Amino acid sequence: MxxxxxxxxxxxxxxxxxxxxxxxxxxxxxxxxxxxxxxxxxxxxxxxxxxxxxxxxxxxxxxxxxxxxxxxxxxxxxxxxxxxxKGEKGNRRGIFCRASxxxxxxxxxxxxxxxxxxxxxxxxxxxxxxxxxxxxxxxxxxxxxxxxxxxxxxxxxxxxxxxxxxxxxxxxxxNISFEPDQPLEDGCGDCTKCLDACPTGALIEGGRLNAQKCLAFLTQTKDFLPDDYRSKIGNALYGYDTCQVVCPYNKKVDFHLHPELEPEPEVAKPKLVPLLTISNRQFKVTFGHVAGSWRGKKPLQRNALLALAHYKETTAVPDIIHVMTEDVRPVMRGTAAWTLGKIGTDEAFAAIKKAMENETDEDVLFEMDKGLQFEASHLQADKARE
Incomplete structure (x- = not known):
């Protein structure tokens, strides 16, 4: 043949x-x-x-x-x-990018x-x-x-x-030699919608990405998220596809050709608070079959805390305090403390101060300090309203 x-x-x-x-x-x-x-x-x-x-x-x-x-x-x-x-107050949800x-x-x-x-x-x-x-x-x-x-x-x-x-x-x-197909011509032209929409400037120029600033990459890291990006990821748990959403070539594009790739709503948009204390076994059962699970539960749980900070979800304060005081992982305790400060209730600030008395990890203590710094701005805002 x-x-x-x-x-x-x-x-x-x-x-x-x-x-x-x-x-x-x-x-x-x-x-x-x-x-x-x-x-x-x-x-x-x-x-x-x-x-x-x-x-x-x-x-x-x-x-x-x-x-x-x-x-x-x-x-x-x-x-x-x-x-x-739908996410709502008292029942907030995060989201996985479309590719997961x-x-x-x-x-x-x-x-x-x-x-x-x-x-x-x-x-x-x-x-x-x-x-x-x-x-x-x-x-x-x-x-x-x-x-x-x-x-x-x-x-x-x-x-x-x-x-x-x-x-x-x-x-x-x-090892078979086939006649190669021809590449397509570049179709972006003068359009810069993706560059303009990138919230961190990770798209340096057309076709060049600084992965270290890309939110899709940062959601997959396991350490503390750098301060500059914490308020930018919104409720993203894994991945970030704004640069695709704004692309004119994706307008009205929505193909449902493969049943196995259909989104499972409760997996693709999970509730945030239950994710904070999910067991390894339950995480594997619930999320183990999707691409966004490849780094384990820690990045997703950290991002869930940041999403609760984004929403300033006051009803989640007791659950976040539990993470700050009971979780064995410094990244989770520290991020929880920062989140409590961002939410900014009296209960949250009091919990941070009390937790500092027993905390020994320097990184966590640093995050607790940052959390308490929000208290000063809250007090100033209260005085301005008086």
Missing amino acids: SEASLKKKIIAYSKSIGIDKIGFTTADVFTALKNRLKEQQELGYQSGFEKGSIEERTEPKRLFTEAQSILSIAIAYPSRMPNPP WGTDYHVVLRDKLEQLAAFIKEQKPEAETKIMVDTGELSDRAVAERAGIGFSGKNTAIITPEFGSYVYLGEMLT
């Missing part, structure tokens, strides 16, 4: 198993990406979550010596939640790619493949861009003509 005939068969089969887009490219070095990654590294813009060296991330044959081609796939996910639960609304996409895409690999092997027994979904060394976006899946937007997401940027990406290296 010729490679051209096999390519047609692969495309047809991919559609039959629910792959929404597929593209083909060479296994050549990603030269432009290599230069960009070196600049990112020098500027300190990397997140630290990247896998492998720059060479491994840009030279496919370092990962699979016999690689001749790379197949890129895209699967669309929903952008709107039917009948989302359904079953973990790593699982979904790997399953599709494994089916595709098996099909290729049936058609061409000498075929060899290597599958990657997000956690591999190669850049999913760079592969998808070169394979014609979409163009790389100023928000650093791959934007497809059909599904906007609401797509998951994965790829497969193979």
